[in-house]
Amino acid sequence: MLRYVHTNIIAKDSKKVIGFYKEVFQCKSIGQTRDLKGEWLDRLTGVKNAHIIGEHLCLPGYKDGYPTLEIFSYDEMRVSIRKEINQSGFAHLAFEVDNVKEMLQRIKDAGGGQIGEVVTTKFEDGRSAEFVYATDPEGNIVELQCWSKKSEYKAAK
Known part of the structure; x- marks a missing residue:
């Protein structure tokens, strides 16, 4: 099987960003909130004592809960430069x-x-x-x- 599942946004304030996508783009909660931590997550992320909270939102125009927009926050966040439209990597x-x-x-x-x-x-x-x-x-x-x-x-x- 092969299918697209989700796009992830790491937010400084996941509650605020989740609220924004629900309000503006009518993304819907699919009941998949996350409060993740543990040795498995440290190994997966490469971040010591990683703790992630957030939620999966169903994107408008789709049924069955997929694909989703996954919006998470880590307890410890790294500061990065401002995103720009012509920056390599994920754009928009x-x-x-x-x-x-x-x-x-x-x-x-x-x-x-x-x-x-x-x-x-x-x-x-x-x-x-x-x-x-x-x-x-x-x-x-x-x-x-x-x-x-x-x-x-x-x-x-």
Whole structure:
């Protein structure tokens, strides 16, 4: 068997970040909260006396509880540099929304931020899309996108 299961965010304040994704993106709890510690976790993470708390949230648009967004906090956190869109490694989460500007405002109202501008572009297949990069309250990058359908694009000409 092969299936995608989850994406993990390590948060300074997991309760705050969990609340943000529930409020803004309507992620739902699947009843999988975690309070993990023990020798097995130390071996798995390579962190001595590791203690992780957090929760799995079902992403919008999916059933059966998967895939999830796993939001955890460690008791002892390492400080890192600010995340940037062109930094190597994990870059962002993307959500398709009905209205980019309205969702961006919801993000800002919930303590998130904005990177760059809201842009609209047309593609060779006749569709257009509006995009913006935003951030959650801890600076994790979130892409918002709203796609037109070919027929909507042609009818709007």
